[in-house]
Amino acid sequence: MLRLSKLTDYAVVVLVRLSGMDGVQTSPGIAAATGIPEPTVAKVLKSLAAGDLVASQRGARGGYRLNRDLSAIPIADVIAAIDGPIALTACVEGSGAGCESQGLCPMRGRWDPVNEAIRKALSGITLADMQVALLPAFRLPAHQAQLQSAAE
Amino acid sequence: MLRLSKLTDYAVVVLVRLSGMDGVQTSPGIAAATGIPEPTVAKVLKSLAAGDLVASQRGARGGYRLNRDLSAIPIADVIAAIDGPIALTACVEGSGAGCESQGLCPMRGRWDPVNEAIRKALSGITLADMQVALLPAFRLPAHQAQLQSAAE
């Protein structure tokens, strides 16, 4: 199903939220604004900080802020920060020696071109692209349910 | 991590194996040729048959054969047959009404362009593309271990 983790979904929400503000923001504040549980927000922000997508300021009056503009953050970077490197199968470069049936398995890194294609596709879409289509929903909170039922 | 199931990996191996033969092949036969456990091969073939990628013949002397040429099978079709429709998150068209926090969640189907990009990328790669790079491994069964250690 090509499922990506729910944490990645949260990460996008958090990053978009961060982009709207000037100074630093605390994780409780973001949690309250987004409706995501506070510990989960903290966890996501830690991963994002490890991936250099956000900068952290410790101590009182501390918090997080964006490191780059949304248009400079491809969705691939977010996925890599939260879920680790993008790889469809276990049989990729990272764990080349891990496959137990090396002799029999005729695939030997055959998914690499597929991985490459996906990586390329994900690198071409930035958070700014995802945000533009998201704005109308903010403007019509009362009509969301209506729009939804119409789309079904 | 964008993990796709191991079954999909097996499916590609099985389909490539099927392409090399003229008549029908039984699942035990394919299992023996590929090294994949027989029940697993049967399971994969059933899913592939449900997806119209292979045709099945029941009864004695029955088996499976390819429905189309490898070059006419995009990898996206294989994934869809094994893992279901391609969708990164749960919040897509399929389960539009399932998201519990519809009011708060500002993403509302925001991943659709990303899904579309990936679907497009996966539709552009056929099994034939994956096979060409795979042939050398078939020709040098005795040298595989050697090539491998050299690559590490």
Next chain:
DNA sequence: GTTATCCGGACTGTCTCAGTCCTGATTGGG
């Protein structure tokens, strides 16, 4: 010095998935 915040890790319940098995339906051969 006290308080608020981030940091890093460990821990647990839940859920999905890989893999197996069983019972029935279909077809060809003896």
Next chain:
DNA sequence: CCCAATCAGGACTGAGACAGTCCGGATAAC
């Protein structure tokens, strides 16, 4: 006409990953 071989479809189980939570420590403002 009966039997063997094969596919069809589902149920079942053990393992692994993930979401979510919590705790002790470090850092910086007041």
